[in-house]
Amino acid sequence: MTADIESRNLALAASLELSDDETCFVGIGLPSLAAMLAKRTHAPRAHLIFESGAIGADPRVPPLSTGSPCIAENAAMLGDCLDVFGELQAGRIDLGLLSAAQVDRFGNLNSTVIGDYEAPRLRLVGSGGAHDIASLANRFVILMPHEPRRLVPKVDFVTSPGHLLVGDERAAAGLRGGPSALITGRGRFSFRCGEMALVEVFAPFSVDEALEGLTWPVPVDEAVMRRSGFAPAAIDAYARLERLPAGTG
Amino acid sequence: MTADIESRNLALAASLELSDDETCFVGIGLPSLAAMLAKRTHAPRAHLIFESGAIGADPRVPPLSTGSPCIAENAAMLGDCLDVFGELQAGRIDLGLLSAAQVDRFGNLNSTVIGDYEAPRLRLVGSGGAHDIASLANRFVILMPHEPRRLVPKVDFVTSPGHLLVGDERAAAGLRGGPSALITGRGRFSFRCGEMALVEVFAPFSVDEALEGLTWPVPVDEAVMRRSGFAPAAIDAYARLERLPAGTG
């Protein structure tokens, strides 16, 4: 039950990060769900872009892969990887939505390896397009369930650069944007001087619950907002989407 | 009458430069006519490629532009400039067919300017794709009517590099191929140490006629060949093509 509420909070809160008419580079899983929710509620004219080359996508069901039939069938344009990553590199993607196995306090993402790169404890899938989105989107938002072992002071491997370390390391590397928010099922974090800080909690969770299990002192905004809920239409849209089986539909 | 014979000789002889199954980057005018003749005679499986992005083209009538309807309508593939120039740069074009306003003894082509570049006596159309084809095709063949004022010791402007000057200047610039032959309505010239030399004359023309009006001592092959004519089927194909109005058809 708590897990259900957290999943819903996460999807609905993340969907609000995408504004209407924006271009959004979307990953699979939580990012797809959030982007599809946004299209179905407050951002019907958002342009969803998948790394497989689909532009103006509007999948009927949550896709299992960026190359899935549901992404192709309703897209406004089918280009290729170079087309969409080219848009990204040219600075024409407003928002990237990303998830990962691990995120750290600076918004760096790890989807490569748990343990040492050369002697992995658990080898993961690797970057895919995540490194590129994190480096080149005008901003990106991190979607992460509230699982403390995945929210760490320092990731084992920086696959996708967040704010790197506090300071201007990101700008020095010529990178744009960086993470603008991290959303969990319990709250929203923004980044101040590159470090995540709690700025909003989602009912029924308290500030303490939003930080539960995190192993470093996470700053909390003085005026932390308390969101009592989400728009009924958005909740309905979530319920409809959530009932659908992910996949080809 | 002599002009008609020269035109026919030029088209038929140039068509023989293209072998079956080869890839050929084709310019407008004489090059198109020669390539279309080759497809209709000894090289039906040659792959004609135009800079507009048409691949495996098989125009019904001589095109006025590389973007003409007759080039699009019967093509096997319509890509874009980058696709076809990419093939060229990657070394996958066997033969380029080129014409120009002026050619010199080293096979350098001028389609830019008569007179000085900064103070033109006559400003011409410019390179288009000619420079690229001359630089990057595995070999190219020059088609040029026997007009002595256009066959000169040194062109006013090297738009499209031939053998540049005698020596290895071309290889030093990292260029492939270079001109393998120059065809006029009277004869065929090959290049020895980068300099054109007469190797074949076409009936009814003599060696002297093939060199008539040229203002430098053009080497003549000891065993210069004398072509008495062309295959009757090729002559028929030329007659059929030549009757068609160039254009959209």
Add this chain to the structure above:
Amino acid sequence: MAATTLAQAVRDHVDDGATVFVGGFGHCVPFASGHEIIRQGKRNLTLTRTGADILIDQLIAGGCVARLIVGYVGNPGIGLAHAFRRALEAGSLTLEEWTNFTLTLRFHAGRIGVPFLPTRALRAGDMPKHIADLATLTCPYTGALLTAVPGLCPDVALVHAQRADEDGNVQLWGIDGDTCEGALASRRIIATVEEIVPAERVRRSPELTVLPAHRVTALCVVPGGAHPSYVHGYYTRDDARFAEYDRLSRRPDDLDAFLAAHVHGVADREAYLGKLPISDLSWPVHHGPGGRQ
């Protein structure tokens, strides 16, 4: 994105002094947009495209152009571009001259967001000498000496295409040339189309979409907007007009008379088409379905 009139789009998005990419590689040349620019008296434009044909010549004759960045200027298959030639010989036009490939690469760099791209072209002959500050570099992996061409992002692109949906997803098929590369390198795009079709139709054939809605700044329905060039599947090339232009553009007076009659003397494309001889009105002629079936 709401469709607008071409007059409004040109007023809003083509500023004096702008760098304008002119789409159309023989096919889908945006004559209606170009004529609207002449009519509105835009000045000091830099025009760019690889192979420039008589629309560019008309814009020069119309007094709109200060500078060209091109690979070719002519009347394809017919001869020279006379207004271009005169302007250049008179010194009233600045020319920055590339090859069709290397200029395509400049657009490609702009489109994919890098400040330069390497190439094996422009390594020899007289062309590299006449491009100011052309850089060479050494491949860090192979040691090969290459030419670096700088990215080019025009301020605005003019594109004509078959159709779009109301959201602004533009579909073009047939010859592309450098049209999409140049348009997608540009900051804004003015797209004119033969017709608007329902979004479902676009989404049934997404492989024909070449300009996605988020890149299209203004969408205008202008049937016949590419005449005397052609629109694959809609109407064919009016070759006779290109031949006629070769004759009339040889004398500045005749060319001025042509512009007075067919550009300044008409309010818009509909009026332009109304003045053509009946024999030229061979459109619309749909060439049949093609496609995947």
Add this chain to the structure above:
Amino acid sequence: MAATTLAQAVRDHVDDGATVFVGGFGHCVPFASGHEIIRQGKRNLTLTRTGADILIDQLIAGGCVARLIVGYVGNPGIGLAHAFRRALEAGSLTLEEWTNFTLTLRFHAGRIGVPFLPTRALRAGDMPKHIADLATLTCPYTGALLTAVPGLCPDVALVHAQRADEDGNVQLWGIDGDTCEGALASRRIIATVEEIVPAERVRRSPELTVLPAHRVTALCVVPGGAHPSYVHGYYTRDDARFAEYDRLSRRPDDLDAFLAAHVHGVADREAYLGKLPISDLSWPVHHGPGGRQ
């Protein structure tokens, strides 16, 4: 070019030790070609593509692979690639790891014939540190610091597509991903297709052609050749097989049994399809025309 059997094409064009580009970005994954490679016991291959899914995992389990050049290896939307993970944890597989964009650029460089391309990616984080000899360079025009990615030209590409004509012009629509870029960068291409259609039909829709005949080394008609992935317009994705693979590939014994039954235990794709449960034989289902009409 004469069509051949897939067995013959793999025998002739996939050498032990070769670098093999595996096409199919979720869509049109060349499972039939990959299984034929396993069946023929090819060894020491380097496999490359951006997002690698369970076909790559099966080739690793089949003992064919010494090295990967990839951007991602997993079972999309489901989880990890278990044979890959085990091989890597055991140190029996060499991994050269890029991002999906930068690996696409490596293919792009190969396709357009330059030894490197510049990019703004791979500038920060831990990935650049683990790519041996990755070069950086300074833009000669802007002074921007960029990463240079080296061109990659695989020895042979495996591509599955909807259709081709007998000349070998291959048409593919739907999701492309890096398929065409990787194939066109490769020295040879083995294309499997659902069907051969007359040349006139290809030439009526030339904008659907992605591999021109002069680039296709071997053409094989293999209906169902992409199962359990899908072919847009022909049959849909068999999601259940991907979920099942996640379970069976967790234990090496189960995975060996799967390969014994569905790869080594069948002569060809027809036999493979014959062993599937009836419910999976939802192909061919043509999705209707689409196209320009």
